[in-house]
Amino acid sequence: MIKIKVQRKTNNTSLENTKNLKLSIQFSLDGFSFCISEENNTILYFSEYTFDKVQTTPKNLLLKIQEIFKKDSNLQKDFIAVLVIHQNNLSTLVPNQYFDESKLEKYLNFNIKTLATDFITFDNLEQIQAKNVFVPYVNINNYLFQNFGEFDYKHHLSILIEKLIEKSTFTDKRMFVNVNTSTFDIIVLQGKNLVLANSFSFNTKEDFIYYILFTIEQLGLDTEKLQLSLMGGIEEESEIYKIVYVYIRNIHFLESQSSIFNEISHSKHSNFILLGS
Numbered sequence: 659m660i661k662i663k664v665q666r667k668t669n670n671t672s673l674e675n676t677k678n679l680k681l682s683i684q685f686s687l688d689g690f691s692f693c694i695s696e697e698n699n700t701i702l703y704f705s706e707y708t709f710d711k712v713q714t715t716p717k718n719l720l721l722k723i724q725e726i727f728k729k730d731s732n733l734q735k736d737f738i739a740v741l742v743i744h745q746n747n748l749s750t751l752v753p754n755q756y757f758d759e760s761k762l763e764k765y766l767n768f769n770i771k772t773l774a775t776d777f778i779t780f781d782n783l784e785q786i787q788a789k790n791v792f793v794p795y796v797n798i799n800n801y802l803f804q805n806f807g808e809f810d811y812k813h814h815l816s817i818l819i820e821k822l823i824e825k826s827t828f829t830d831k832r833m834f835v836n837v838n839t840s841t842f843d844i845i846v847l848q849g850k851n852l853v854l855a856n857s858f859s860f861n862t863k864e865d866f867i868y869y870i871l872f873t874i875e876q877l878g879l880d881t882e883k884l885q886l887s888l889m890g891g892i893e894e895e896s897e898i899y900k901i902v903y904v905y906i907r908n909i910h911f912l913e914s915q916s917s918i919f920n921e922i923s924h925s926k927h928s929n930f931i932l933l934g935s
Contacts, residue, residue: 673703673732681737681806684814684932685798686745687713688839690726692733693918693932701918701933703732712840716795723798727805740809742802743931747841747857749792749813752780757789765791781816785823786852790816815855817931818843823850825912831879834912835870836930837890837898842866844873853877863897871905881905887912889930 673679678697683690691706707726713719727733750769762778772778772793781790792813799811822834822845829849836843842860846853854877858869874881886909892899902909913926914934 673735676702678738679735680739680741681733681735682741682743682932683802684743684745685719685723685795686814686838686841687719690723691929691932694732694735694737697738701916704918704922704929704933705730705732706929708839716797719795720797720801724801733805737806740802740806742799742809742811743814743817744792744794744798744811745814745838745931746793746795747859749790749815749857751783751786751815751852751855752789752791754787754789762791766793781812783816783819785820785850788852790819814931815843815857819845819852819855821930821934822847823852826850828885830885831877832885832887833870833874833879834887834889835892837888837892839891842869842890844870846873846877846879863901866898867901867905870902874906882907884908886910889927889934891928893925 673694676696680695680697680699681692682695683692685691689706689708691704693701694703695701709722713722748766748770750765752765762780763772766772766778776793777796778791778793780792783790790813794811794813802809818836826847826849831846831848831853834845834847836845840859840861841857843855843857845855854873856873860866860869874884884906886902886906888899888909889912911925911927912930914930916933916935918933919926
């Protein structure tokens with residue numbers, strides 16, 4: 659079953675009467691979301707779908723996405739640009755000085771097991787002089803190509819790193835945690851320099867806090883002084899927030915300035931990759 663979690667467009671703008679629309683899509687094994695924006699990147703519409711259970715394969719995920727496309731007419735409009743964001747843990751960062759495009763599979767095999775049939779590509783992250791090597795879901799890319807023709811696609815971690823560095827105005831080391839339904843990302847920055855970026859799966863609040871505390875220990879950070887910013891699917895009343903607060907007191911939500919949050923019931927720190935600004 660697919661559930662619409664939120665669906666809203668701004669009251670003062672009609673998608674039907676707006677030209678030069680841009681579409682951004684983000685999907686993972688547990689959900690699908692998209693936003694429509696004007697050419698100046700002002701977001702006009704946002705919709706989020708959640709699945710009743712995590713899909714086990716890209717094939718099953720494609721079936722869910724096809725079902726959404728058949729029902730949601732807003733995905734059938736004419737767009738001047740389409741960005742597709744693959745959210746998965748099938749990626750690794752490689753500094754430019756060590757990068758060789760002929761060795762993509764070898765880079766990934768340090769962290770995950772790849773298949774001979776996997777298509778591997780990379781994002782160029784100019785801000786940190788590195789490449790994010792990852793496995794996109796090719797079957798979904800092929801389906802979207804049938805719908806839109808040419809489009810750009812990136813890994814979600816690339817988008818997250820770029821947005822956080824762009825917002826960074828500090829000089830000390832700070833941690834950012836972006837929470838999804840069954841996974842979360844940890845980014846550590848010192849100013850505009852990337853110290854660490856990783857993604858983890860979790861089932862319980864104990865899993866969640868373990869990876870955060872382990873990362874803090876490995877980097878030699880002080881839980882009494884560390885500034886931790888939270889975003890995504892986490893709220894003060896959630897169990898994962900409460901257990902983080904037991905160990906780390908200097909925590910806050912990283913809120914977006916996007917006007918779309920005046921039209922939807924979501925917290926301003928949610929859906930940071932698509933809506934954060």
